[in-house]
Amino acid sequence: MTENQIANKIIGCAxxxxxxxxxxxxxxxxxxxxxxxxxxxxxxxAKQKPMPLIFEEVQLEIGYRIDILVENKVVIEIKSVEALNDVHLAQTLTYMKLGGFKLGLLINFNVSLLKQGIKRVINGEL
Structure with missing residues (x-):
């Protein structure tokens, strides 16, 4: 299953x-x-999947956790905030870069129409 197919299922469930x-x-x-x-x-x-930070030859277990990882391919970062902002996007991108994932979904459930709260985040070529 491709990242896009997985993302479609995730969005349907969300x-x-x-x-x-x-x-x-x-x-x-x-x-x-x-x-x-x-x-x-x-x-x-996987829920609350630990994501270590590797700096040079040292692996640091410093508490980064992906909200949900689907099929070991798509990162889901869940929010319930008034509005998504750059720090939320940066957090999602950080998890994607640390894990080498190509696609992430930043989902803010605190909106009247969910489609307004979903942001696809792409890291590299898909």
């Missing part, structure tokens, strides 16, 4: 979660529900 819950909850609630929906779809998902 839309279902948002339709059922609406805006205004904590990020952790959306994360758990989206994780559950993705598992029900038969996708391989």
């Amino acid at each position: 839309l279902e979660v948002h339709k059922a819950l609406g805006p205004g909850l904590l990020e952790s609630a959306y994360q758990e529900c989206l994780f559950y929906k993705l598992m029900k779809e038969g996708l391989a998902v």
